[in-house]
Amino acid sequence: MFLKNRVEKTVVTGIMFIGGLIVSLPFFWMILSSLKNENEVLSIPPTLIPNEPTFEHYINLFQNLNFDVYLINTLIIVFFSMIGLFLNTMAGYGFGKFQFKGKETWFIIVLITMMLPGQVTMIPTYLILNEMGLTNSMSGIVLPGLIAAFNIFLIRQFMVTIPDDLIEAARLDGAGEFYIFTKLIIPLAKPILAVQVILTFIGSWNSFLWPLIIANDQSLYTLSVGLALLKDQNVTNYGLQMAGSTFMVVPVLIIFIIFQKYIIEGFNVSGIK
Amino acid sequence: MSTMKKKWTPFLFIGPAVLLLIIFSFLPIIVAFGISFTDTNLIGLANWTQINFVGFDNYLELFSDQKFMQSMANTFVYVIIGVPLAVGSSFFIAFFINLVGQKLASTFRVIYYIPSVTNIVAIAVVWGFLYNQEYGLFNYLLSLVDIGRVPWLEDPFVAKLSLILMAVWKSNGISMLIFLAALQSIPRVYYEAADIDGANRWQKLIKITLPSMSFATFFVTVTTLIGWLQFFEEPFVMTDGGPLNGTNSIALFIYQEGFQYNEFGYGAAASFILFAIIIVATLIQFKFRKSDQTL
Amino acid sequence: MRKIKILVFVSFLFVIITLSACTSGDSSGDGQSDENTIQVWTMSDGLDDFVTDFEEESGITVDVQSIPWESAHDKLLTAVASGEGPDVLQIGTTWVAEFAEADTFMDISKYIDDYENLAPDNFYESAVGTTEFDGQTIGVPWYVDTRALFYRTDILEEVGYPNGPETWEDMIDASRKLADRGDDQYAIDLPTTDPQFPFILAWEQGWTYDIDKGADSFNSSDFKEAIELHHLFYDEGLSQMGEGKEFFQAFSDGSKAMFFSGPWDIGTVKDRAPEIEGKWDVKVMPTAENNKSMMGGAHLSVFANSEKVEQSLKFINWMAAPDTQAKWYETKSELPANKEAWENPVLADDDMVSTFGEQLEATQPLPLIPEYERLGNEILTTLEEINRGGAEIDQSLEAFRAEAAKILSE
Known part of the structure; x- marks a missing residue:
């Protein structure tokens, strides 16, 4: 619609292609390096394609990682984080589409929680969890990260794209508030929810700090913590790290590829207006 | 609908999230704020009776701490250059992806998102090679056009720019997704109407696309600004604040001085100075943006 | 109206799930109630499998929790803050000084005589030095670590030092010749991020840190000599200021023929540079006034709030035995703190490792002040200002002493 002719389109595509190649190079280097021996990973000038491909790092990874336990824990955290995402979405809708007393104050409180570096609140948060008796439990691991101001803020911003008339019309039809939210708002907010699902998945899939701090037992560790255990104090085994990162990124890419199509499968609001 | 019910409905929506946020995020901030007025260290942490109230001493000390002042100055450089660059580039990537055909667009979305999911160690190794003064790719390419070795990470000022470039590269993915979702939500009829009025494409970009996306631009700008004010990971893995403290950021300072050395009171005070800067910057943005919504 | 009820229901359901999950977590999670289970926190992955022999012998179950090094400090902080931690x-x-100051460890001095392997005489003197804090015994040495000189025998032979430099004078002479080989040729990479390294240089000049004197300790000509020595390597281009080539490649192609490092790099050189096998060796530190290196490593301690002191000490006693420590060396290549373990052929028959054993005899225990690492980092910063920033040595030292005094007074 913006580009007038084929030539322009080819130029834009070409630029995008070259740019894409440059930005994604480290990623491909990471994957290819997971197949290199330790010598080759850091050699200068670097090689892109491994000279003698080896699977030793992957074998090492799966032999040393308590894989099944960590995977289950990670998936539990992912599951709860999706419930958290639902609560975030509810709150974002509440802030975006309702007028109520104290709204500004509450929203400022939400925003304030993104303004301090996490390390500053780590110990106070731990002490609160400890007082509640939640240490060494899955709930203690899940709860601190369940709600994210970033997500609430993002949903709230996107609520402006949903016309108020639509909600009013539904109310006049006698629809309940929760019904409106699940049956009308959520489908309309699909593009941004797809973004949220991707971000939430990545965050919870990689969760590291709270599983480590809350757990007093390795049976509560996640994959990220397990991978960190394979790091030596003095010697960094780069090939192994690349293999671990590659392994961790595969599910992320799968989720991304599945959900990214909803980002553009946007609902055309104009049809209703 | 009873008015009673109407009054409570919004709280049922925001309630669960806000409650959890207050307990696990807001309360700890209040505690940390209290800590910033004390001399809490490891001994105090173990035995709370050993904690002394010191008033504004930590804050005053910070303003006479050379390293902290330099970290602040560095952070301002990061923000002033980094934020416009990060917001602008992610917008243009999203905009261009939206222009190419459906099939290509989905490939490009994946490709341009990839830096966000690349492991930080891999990033550090690859960029470390690109920036290597003697053997790096950048200096090799520059030598082909007869430009001497650039001290990418060896000079305090150049190193800041190098880290900005790297951080922009890494951060584009998420903002791009948000812009893409926003571009998608612009009603097609607006463009159709503009076509009928004979508007050219720049007019459409400036009169329709940009205003219709202001809610997303606002979000991206605010969160990007907060992110850059808390700039941490890049200097942490690439330079550890060096050379000569030239790439140290406030967040890295807080980590090094406050938490590596257990000076929790001092670290908390530094983070509330950072907090004050962030809140001022955020409020300014809330004030100056188009009044399409109330707070 | 019904829909609102659903909404309320969902939110409360969530809270209920959470609460029930936590109660079940508490009852099954930690085995505090079990008399014969002790919990051990370690940063060495692999201890879990290693302790099975002990579990069979003693009937005590050892619940090992491995913690990644990068996050161990955070994890320990939470234990200190809440008073809830492991047994061992x-x-x-x-880290001994900072955590001992906060009473993290139990004083085990009165139990030492009750166990055969805990006597201080069994271990390297410098290792024991860091287990004694404020008249208390806060731990038992587990493994040790030190720094020595790695060098290319073939290249050092070309400049007249086939067996490596004996003294710092030799070192400087050899380095000048190595750097003269041409562009991009250097002698040595000095560690730029290891906060212990400046102390090693200073100890070798005869300097020691005196806790009673505090920052005034740095007001000595020996300390200044160490700084000047360090500066010389950068001033004359014997060491490279920038990052340069990946180090092991540089060691392999000879452009950097020496480096100081710990025992783990024996394995690294073998892995990364197999092509130079037989062309490199390890040597004890060069001598100035002496050739003292640092004494690092780790101890095993009993957590202050542990209720299972006897079981914990039994475990530590087993870990301190010469055989166990030799076996741990075979498992993880970490050097035994117990001197008797070094008689074991796996260590005694390995020349390079034995060199580290020799270096361990000449070590200086680090001063047990919580600010130690911080001071080391300050010295590194000062050195960077001198070497890179071109600052005057005297002025920089003056500024450093002021900074040190401030750090120590906090």
């Missing part, structure tokens, strides 16, 4: 924990020597 591994503690690196540089």
Whole structure:
């Protein structure tokens, strides 16, 4: 619609292609390096394609990682984080589409929680969890990260794209508030929810700090913590790290590829207006 | 609908999230704020009776701490250059992806998102090679056009720019997704109407696309600004604040001085100075943006 | 109206799930109630499998929790803050002072005579030095670590030092010749991020840190000599200022023929540079006034709030035995703190490792002040200002002493 002719389109595509190649190079280097021996990973000038491909790092990874336990824990955290995402979405809708007393104050409180570096609140948060008796439990691991101001803020911003008339019309039809939210708002907010699902998945899939701090037992560790255990104090085994990162990124890419199509499968609001 | 019910409905929506946020995020901030007025260290942490109230001493000390002042100055450089660059580039990537055909667009979305999911160690190794003064790719390419070795990470000022470039590269993915979702939500009829009025494409970009996306631009700008004010990971893995403290950021300072050395009171005070800067910057943005919504 | 009820229901359901999950977590999670289970925190992955022999012998179950090094400090902080921790924990020597000051460890001095392997005489003197804090015994040495000189025998032979430099004078002479080989040729990479390294240089000049004198300790000509020595390597281009080539490549192609490092790099050189096998060796530190290196490593301590002191000490006693420590060396290549373990052929028959054993005899225990690492980092910063920023040595030292005094007074 913006580009007038084929030539322009080819130029834009070409630029995008070259740019894409440059930005994604480290990623491909990471994957290819997971197949290199330790010598080759850091050699200068670097090689892109491994000279003698080896699977030793992957074998090492799966032999040393308590894989099944960590995977289950990670998936539990992912599951709860999706419930958290639902609560975030509810709150974002509440802030975006309702007028109520104290709204500004509450929203400022939400925003304030993104303004301090996490390390500053780590110990106070731990002490609160400890007082509640939640240490060494899955709930203690899940709860601190369940709600994210970033997500609430993002949903709230996107609520402006949903016309108020639509909600009013539904109310006049006698629809309940929760019904409106699940049956009308959520489908309309699909593009941004797809973004949220991707971000939430990545965050919870990689969760590291709270599983480590809350757990007093390795049976509560996640994959990220397990991978960190394979790091030596003095010697960094780069090939192994690349293999671990590659392994961790595969599910992320799968989720991304599945959900990214909803980002553009946007609902055309104009049809209703 | 009873008015009673109407009054409570919004709280049922925001309630669960806000409650959890207050307990696990807001309360700890209040505690940390209290800590910033004390001399809490490891001994105090173990035995709370050993904690002394010191008033504004930590804050005053910070303003006479050379390293902290330099970290602040560095952070301002990061923000002033980094934020416009990060917001602008992610917008243009999203905009261009939206222009190419459906099939290509989905490939490009994946490709341009990839830096966000690349492991930080891999990033550090690859960029470390690109920036290597003697053997790096950048200096090799520059030598082909007869430009001497650039001290990418060896000079305090150049190193800041190098880290900005790297951080922009890494951060584009998420903002791009948000812009893409926003571009998608612009009603097609607006463009159709503009076509009928004979508007050219720049007019459409400036009169329709940009205003219709202001809610997303606002979000991206605010969160990007907060992110850059808390700039941490890049200097942490690439330079550890060096050379000569030239790439140290406030967040890295807080980590090094406050938490590596257990000076929790001092670290908390530094983070509330950072907090004050962030809140001022955020409020300014809330004030100056188009009044399409109330707070 | 019904829909609102659903909404309320969903939110409360969530809270209920959470609460029930936590109660079940509490009852099954930690085995505090079990008399014969002790919990051990370690940063060495692999201890879990290693302790099975002990479990069979003693009937005590050892519940090992491995913690990644990068996050161990955070994890320990939470234990200190809440007073809830394991029974036994591994503690690196540089962390002893800060955590001991906060009463993290139990004083085990009165139990030492009750166990055969805990006597201080069994261990390297410098290792024991960091287990004694404020008249208390806060731990038992587990493994040790030190720094020595790695060098290319073939290249050093070309400049007249086939067996490596004996003294710092030799070192400087050899380095000048190595750097003269041409562009991009250097002698040595000095560690730029290891906060212990400046102390090693200073100890070798005869300097020691005096806790009673505090920052005034740095007001000595020996300390200044160490700084000047360090500066010389950068001033004359014997060491490279920038990052340069990946180090092991540089060691392999000879452009950097020497480096100081710990025992783990024996394995690294073998892995990364197999092509130079037989062309490199390890040597004890060069001598100035002496050739003292650092004493690092880790101890095992009993957590202050542990109720299972006897079981914990039994475990530590087993870990301190010469055989166990030799076996641990075979498992993880970490050097035994117990001197008798070094008679074991796996260590005694390995020349390079034995060199580290020899270096361990000449070590200086680090001063047990919580600010130790911080001071080391300050010295590194000062050195960077001198070497890179071109600052005057005297002025920089003056500024450093002021900074040190401030740090120590906090």
